[in-house]
Amino acid sequence: MIIATWNVNSLNVRLPQVLDWLRDRQPDIMALQETKLTDADFPTLDIANAGYHAVFSGQKTYNGVAILSRMPAGEIVTDLPGLDDPQRRVLGATVGNLRVLNLYVPNGQAVGSEKYAYKLAWLDKLAEWLITERVPYPQLVVLGDFNIAPEDRDVHDPAAWAGQVLCSDPERAAFQRLLDLGFKDTFRLFPQEDHAFSWWDYRAAAFRRNLGLRIDHILASPALAAVCTTSQVDKAPRRLERPSDHAPVIAEFDLDLH
DNA sequence: ATGGTGGCGCGGCCA
Numbered sequence: 001m002i003i004a005t006w007n008v009n010s011l012n013v014r015l016p017q018v019l020d021w022l023r024d025r026q027p028d029i030m031a032l033q034e035t036k037l038t039d040a041d042f043p044t045l046d047i048a049n050a051g052y053h054a055v056f057s058g059q060k061t062y063n064g065v066a067i068l069s070r071m072p073a074g075e076i077v078t079d080l081p082g083l084d085d086p087q088r089r090v091l092g093a094t095v096g097n098l099r100v101l102n103l104y105v106p107n108g109q110a111v112g113s114e115k116y117a118y119k120l121a122w123l124d125k126l127a128e129w130l131i132t133e134r135v136p137y138p139q140l141v142v143l144g145d146f147n148i149a150p151e152d153r154d155v156h157d158p159a160a161w162a163g164q165v166l167c168s169d170p171e172r173a174a175f176q177r178l179l180d181l182g183f184k185d186t187f188r189l190f191p192q193e194d195h196a197f198s199w200w201d202y203r204a205a206a207f208r209r210n211l212g213l214r215i216d217h218i219l220a221s222p223a224l225a226a227v228c229t230t231s232q233v234d235k236a237p238r239r240l241e242r243p244s245d246h247a248p249v250i251a252e253f254d255l256d257l258h
Numbered sequence: 259a260t261g262g263t264g265g266c267g268c269g270g271c272c273a
Contacts (some may be wrong), residue, residue, distance in 0.1 A: 009273085010265055034273090036265070061266055062273095107273055115272095147273095201273090203262035245264075245273080 001253045002027040005216055006237075007104070007145040007199075007246035011035040011066070014244055015043055017237055021248065022050050025234070028070050028257055029095060031102035033145045035064035042066070057088045065091040065102050065144070071257055073100075080125045081132075089122075092133075096257035098224075099137035101130075103144035108165045116165060119147070123174035130181055139255070140221040142183060145199075145246065147215050148175045150185065154214035156195065166213060184225035186218045186251040187232075198233050199246045207238055218251040227254040 004027040008014040011032060022030065030052070035042070037058045047054045047068055056066035057078040065088060067073055077092035079085065089104040103126070108119035134140050148171045152158035161167040179185065187196075197212025206212065220228055231251040238247045 013265070034265095062271090109272080201262085202264050205262095242264090 001029075001255045001257055002250060003029045003031075003100075003141055003143065003218060003253065004248050004250045005031040005033070005102070005143040005145070005218060006248040007033040007216060007244060009034045009036075009244045009246065011037050011043065011064070012041075013242065015046060017240060017243075019046060019050050021237060022052060022068070025248075025250070027250070029098070029100055029141075030068040031091075031100065031143050032066040032068070033064075033102070033104035035066050036061055037064055055091065055093050057091050059086070059088045063088045063104055065089060065104050067091055067093050067095075067100055067102050069093075069095045071095050080122065081129050083122065083125045085122075094137070097139055098255075098257055099133070099140045101133070101140070101142045103142065103146065105145060105147045107147045108171070111163065111165050111168050120170055120174060123171070123177075127174070127177050127181065130178065130183070134181065134221055138221060138223045141218060141224055141251075142178070143218040143249075145215060146175065146217050148172065149213045149215055150175050150217075153194070154197070156197065156211045156213070161213075166215060178219060182222045183219040184222070184228070186220050186225065186228050187214070187249065189225065189228055190231055192232075196233055198249055200238065202245050207243075216246055216249045218249055220251070220253075224253060224255070228252070229254050
């Protein structure tokens with residue numbers, strides 16, 4: 001079973017790339033972030049023609065999340081419990097015997113800003129949710145754009161980024177708290193090349209120079225991590241014309257969805 | 259160098 005996550009930075013613009021990627025890689029589950037579409041505008045038909053069910057929680061211009069799956073999804077949740085928030089950043093769904101939580105964690109803008117405080121409060125609510133969610137759903141995957149580079153090796157220039165948003169200690173502590181709950185960062189279950197990133201700024205030819213960060217993650221509950229067989233970043237879509245600034249991240253599991 | 263690029267949508271916000 002293959003699970004993937006991709007911040008597409010507008011599903012309108014990136015739909016052809018998403019359809020190509022689905023055809024080539026055939027994931028069982030695909031989590032999308034920054035669809036930037038209202039639910040009325042979601043391309044359900046194109047996705048269905050590609051062989052996938054879709055559930056989504058969108059808004060105009062900003063944010064928006066979706067889960068595409070070979071099998072139909074149920075038990076849909078679109079909000080963090082206890083957080084009244086118009087921003088569409090959360091989508092939980094059950095696909096067969098797997099629980100999927102797709103997240104677009106707030107960016108945080110700058111350390112000390114209002115958006116940064118919102119990000120930390122949001123992550124606090126997330127941890128509280130996972131404490132309860134993992135009980136009925138032992139096979140739980142929590143994935144998406146976390147907007148956190150967990151360690152210095154996830155940053156092209158750790159000295160320049162030290163203490164900056166996406167890399168600050170409180171953000172990393174919030175990420176570590178998720179790991180302390182027993183979730184595994186599947187990417188780090190396996191040997192990886194140095195300088196492996198999932199996001200590169202559009203500016204300053206950052207991708208060509210591999211000036212990136214690894215901020216997109218697939219976290220697996222203990223039961224799921226135990227059957228994880230590989231995880232990698234697929235940089236190919238970042239090389240295309242008019243790419244997203246993020247690349248898809250993949251994890252594969254020795255598990256039958258049923 | 260306090261910029262640079264991209265999406266949305268048409269001025270400014272967000273990343």
